[in-house]
Amino acid sequence: MTAPSPVYRFRLRWMLEPGRSVKDFEGAALLALPDIGVCEIKPIAPPNHLGGQSLALIGPPTASREKAMHDAETVLGRLLQATLKLGYAVLLQPSRPQGVITPYGMEWLREQYPGIDTLYPDSLGIAIYEEKGETKFASMGALSPSVLTSFTSFVQVWDCQPPVKLSRRNLIAYELYASSRCELSSRARFLLLVMAVESLAMQEDRPADEQALIAKLVEQVKASGLTDPRRDALIGGLQMFRKISISESCRNLIAAAHAQGAIADRDAVGHFRKCYRLRSQIVHSGKTPSPEILSTESNQLEKTVRELIGWALLESAESSDLWPSEITRFMPG
Template identity: 30%
Template sequence: MSNATEFIFSAGGFESEQEALELGQSLKNCLLVLGAKWRLGIDVGHDIASGTWADSLKQMMAEKFNLRLVDNVHGLCVIPDDLPSTAMTISASGVVDPKTSQDFGEEILSLLNQSPNLNQKDRLAFELYGSSHYEKSMRSKFLTLVLSIESLLELKDRQDDVQKLVDQLQQIVHDSEICKHEKNSIRGTLKWLRKESIGQGLKRLSDTFLSDKEYGGIPARKFLSHCYGVRSQLVHNGCHSDKTDLNILSSQLDCLVSDLLMRKIGLDEF
């Protein structure tokens, strides 16, 4: 198993297609969570066929050999079990990690029993975290890790006095003599001021889930703020002025994201 890069999970005997879909989706969630726990990338796919058999060939195999040819789907695929099926399907691929097959099987079963419930934002964050391990560029890896955290944010409204100030600014723009296009653009930007900034949201997120953690000897709140500053420099300048090695910073940020994701879904003790 230590040399494997692709895995196939199969199950049968379901009462309905919906029941099979629900278990399959639960398994995909468990794989994403396990990837975050073990700090490795597991690509569970997007349930899309990457290769298909011709309909004529499918029909011939069914008639002559009593076999169902299944398209090559990377992800979850539910098929009828009235005929034996054959295919080269891939349900997940993982980065090699020194875990035993017994560890892997036991942890998947444990997660399935706990049935982690991931909402859309959680799932996106886990997917981005997993994807970061496939990035060949260190800058891309770092930015993907930051984006994984950002995807969890739910920015809160600012206080009433700030809301009133934004209203006043909106009115000033409305009454100005600039062209309509510019007015709409500026007023659209001002709407974002009704919410806390991303930096404030990140600090609140770290205070909620990582208040007891340090990364690189720095409290999580300060470390995350520093990483977001580096992220801004990379996005806007293509490079960062920080003296920290981006490889080291990415490694530390990887640990933070893993801890954050597990605590966010209440499985940090798993």
């Protein structure tokens, strides 16, 4: 007897932005999508403190993983376009922290629901799976840690802090750091932490000998036979090399803070170099590490960023009179 051919489907799960949900939609519904077929869409979880309503769409059966993946990418592209047109966003990266069901937990769940033939772990984004009988997805649910801070200890720490130099640069860095603490996406959190360091770094001029070499290259380009637009673009690129790169500026800043004992991680410079390479891969190549890797790197980087901003508030060369108008309001009276 010939074994039946395997059947594959895609599952696309996403979370709406905080405070948003789909009205009049409580149970599963069928949705006919052009070029895809009939899909099932249903709500997974209501809005909570982490984000808006969570939804999932299961595609029609296909004969190959490749076809299921192609359909999933087509549907995802249309979903992103739709949210842009409607003026809101969806979350596709796992939130932080993410609940995980162990293999033992999956086996226990299978025993609790004997009518289910196949059980897969639930996750945001695209999942391509082989359908074997009654198939379901299991999730642990969002973790909701609550951390209490003693009012007395908070006031004591607040009261003993030395005067600091508030500047636009320092406040932007702190805002990026604070935003990373509130961010749901592991990828966005990681990028915000790198940006916090970038916002503090000031690009200094290269040494005189390097400046002279760049000047010679500029003169050679001016004397070339390139068309005006290409010549001007190349000269502009060379002029940018008169200052050290953002990446090097960030490493120099971290090294200076570490030399003064403000940063505890002895490999803070090396770790930031690694993080900046990951940042470049994400932004310029579209290659994103797994949420687990990003969370690990972010956890280590966050401590360095926190220490760096604290050091910058005390060491900033900028005037403390640069108070940003964005957070200052003079009330009439």
